[in-house]
Amino acid sequence: MRRRNVNILLAGTASDSHTWNLVYLQLLLEELGHPVRNLGPCVTDELLTEACAREEPGLVVLSSVNGHGYRDGLGAVRAVRRAGLTLPVVIGGKLGVAGEADPAQRGLLLDAGCDAVFDDGDVAALRAYLAALEAAAHRAPQAVA
Numbered sequence: 350m351r352r353r354n355v356n357i358l359l360a361g362t363a364s365d366s367h368t369w370n371l372v373y374l375q376l377l378l379e380e381l382g383h384p385v386r387n388l389g390p391c392v393t394d395e396l397l398t399e400a401c402a403r404e405e406p407g408l409v410v411l412s413s414v415n416g417h418g419y420r421d422g423l424g425a426v427r428a429v430r431r432a433g434l435t436l437p438v439v440i441g442g443k444l445g446v447a448g449e450a451d452p453a454q455r456g457l458l459l460d461a462g463c464d465a466v467f468d469d470g471d472v473a474a475l476r477a478y479l480a481a482l483e484a485a486a487h488r489a490p491q492a493v494a
């Protein structure tokens with residue numbers, strides 16, 4: 350089976366000024382063979398939506414380590430969906446200030462349009478998600494010229 354690399358748009362959430370998580374994720378995703386456009390930290394909903402519309406990535410990865418990922422992620426994914434964009438959006442990292450996963454908040458993110466929500470440090474789940482996305486792209490019909 351031929352591998353289909355996914356063009357990834359990577360961003361920190363609006364209130365998250367941390368950079369190292371984004372550098373780590375970019376390196377990890379590139380090591381897995383995916384081209385990555387890293388928008389950096391403190392990405393506003395408007396900037397994210399504009400970049401998604403312009404670049405049409407195969408996946409948007411949002412990351413947060415400041416503990417406000419649930420709140421910021423809701424705004425981001427809602428803005429993307431309001432713009433009529435249907436591309437896959439995932440979020441992960443330290444999403445809440447309590448230091449533990451919150452199933453209710455996770456549910457809100459999924460209901461708002463996130464395709465997956467990853468717990469802090471769950472790289473295996475992200476890899477599995479990417480593998481499933483690649484497999485789905487492989488099964489997609491290809492245009493014939």
